[in-house]
Amino acid sequence: VFQTLESGRSFISKGFLEEAKQLANDNINYLKDKISEETPLLGIEPSAILTFRDEYIKLANNPSEAQNVANHTYLIEEFIQKEIQLGNITPGQFTKAPMTIKFHGHCHQKALSNQLSSFSVLNLPENYTVTIIPSGCCGMAGSFGFEKEHYEISMQVGEQTLFPAIRKAHEEVVISANGTSCRHQIKDGTGKVTKHPITILKDALL
Secondary structure, rough: OOOOOOOOOHHHOOOOHHHHHHHHHHHHHHHOOOOOOOOOOOEEOOHHOOOOOOOOHOOOOOHHHHHHEEEEEEHHHHHHHHHHHHOOOOOOHEOOOEEEEEEEEOOOHHHHOOOOOHHHHHOOOOOEEEEOOOOOOOOOOOOOHOOOOHHHHHHHHHOOOOOHHHOOOOOOOOEEOOOOOHHHHHHHHOOOOEHHHHHHHHEEEE
């Protein structure tokens, strides 16, 4: 098990690139001899874990070492999807109770991966019905929506598609989002408590 690593996403988002570069190279040096296909790096927060696959290659002193780290770094849903495809995780390990789920994907996931891994993971219990909300950004965008000067526009972005779709959903429908800031924004904008896909899958285990 790796030590908990800070990704540097906050530094990058606020333009502190020297600090981000130092952290990225420290993490690459720590991981380069530990990470492999058998020992991948997993993360539950898309903006953080996908930093290891994207910006690190540009920030690294040794891009080939950074690429090796990137090649073995996965969103937790991507990793579980691979295990499903290998037959190591099966529907028989999960509840047969029905559930209807609407999923909102993180912007970094949409740009650098895809939402299908989350969709596949949520569909694993055989009586779960999952749809992807056709939304863009939730409006939070890291710390953007927390800042007083951006709050109103942040809420306006959420109101374009995401918030109305959630309000229209039946109260028994479970809303899922894998972004921490997305879940916070949905709670603020709609009052709806939202769950990470892995929380839903964990709760479904027999």
